Amino acid sequence: MNVLIFGPNGSGKGTQGSLVKQKYNLAHIESGAIFREHIGGGTELGKKAKAYIDRGDLVPDDITIPMVLETLKTKGANGWLLDGFPRNIVQAKKLWEALESANMKLDYTIEILLPREIAKKRIMGRRLCVNDNNHPNNIFIDAIKPNGDKCRVCGGDLKTRADDQDEGAINKRHDIYYDTKEGTLAAVNFFKDLANKGKSTFIQLNGEGSIDSIKETLLKQMK
Ligand code: AMP
Numbered sequence: 001m002n003v004l005i006f007g008p009n010g011s012g013k014g015t016q017g018s019l020v021k022q023k024y025n026l027a028h029i030e031s032g033a034i035f036r037e038h039i040g041g042g043t044e045l046g047k048k049a050k051a052y053i054d055r056g057d058l059v060p061d062d063i064t065i066p067m068v069l070e071t072l073k074t075k076g077a078n079g080w081l082l083d084g085f086p087r088n089i090v091q092a093k094k095l096w097e098a099l100e101s102a103n104m105k106l107d108y109t110i111e112i113l114l115p116r117e118i119a120k121k122r123i124m125g126r127r128l129c130v131n132d133n134n135h136p137n138n139i140f141i142d143a144i145k146p147n148g149d150k151c152r153v154c155g156g157d158l159k160t161r162a163d164d165q166d167e168g169a170i171n172k173r174h175d176i177y178y179d180t181k182e183g184t185l186a187a188v189n190f191f192k193d194l195a196n197k198g199k200s201t202f203i204q205l206n207g208e209g210s211i212d213s214i215k216e217t218l219l220k221q222m223k
Pocket residue numbers: 009031032033035052053054056057058059060064083084085086087091163173
């Protein structure tokens with residue numbers, strides 16, 4: 001199964017994505033996490049990407065597109081969930097071209113809806129577990145409040161992302177997301193059109209509910 005998941009930063013798309021990934025045993029390909037690994041490892045790509053990420057800008061397409069398409073090829077043969085890519089209309093078209101030429105189908109396109117102000121608060125409350133990127137912790141969401149200052153899942157140390165604590169960077173990320181002309185919502189609409197032509201199934205979810213209720217609504221719509 002191959003799945004695209006969209007949602008503004010802070011909408012819970014990473015959390016829902018990792019639940020879908022577990023259920024269907026998919027490779028979770030998350031562009032932001034790949035960049036953070038490169039930055040942590042001090043690679044050339046990481047050095048190039050860091051300044052863009054710290055400001056909340058998109059990393060240029062000539063770096064991002066080959067990186068993600070290569071990861072899809074190497075890790076995605078048995079099904080993937082793509083999270084954080086595509087983020088603009090150019091990336092959307094390149095992804096679709098690559099899928100068509102590799103004869104790869106797109107089973108589901110998921111979009112999580114969330115008003116901007118709620119998403120912003122959630123971003124600022126987000127805490128990352130140093131042991132596992134998929135352990136959700138958020139100081140503003142009761143169901144996933146950390147245990148003191150430790151991860152609620154494994155007790156590991158928690159850290160924040162610099163770009164999550166910088167309001168300017170958050171606003172920029174959201175400007176890009178909610179841009180229907182060239183930004184992420186343009187990419188969402190591109191895949192919605194493909195779904196209308198029968199080329200994948202489009203699932204839209206309200207991101208304001210609890211993690212469990214959103215998960216239940218989502219999984220009911222997937223076979
Ligand atoms: P995320 O973890 O999805 O919030 O991504 C963190 C940062 O990585 C973004 O703010 C961008 O700077 C960069 N990034 C992630 N995915 C992409 C993408 N598809 N295109 C360009 N930049 C990206």
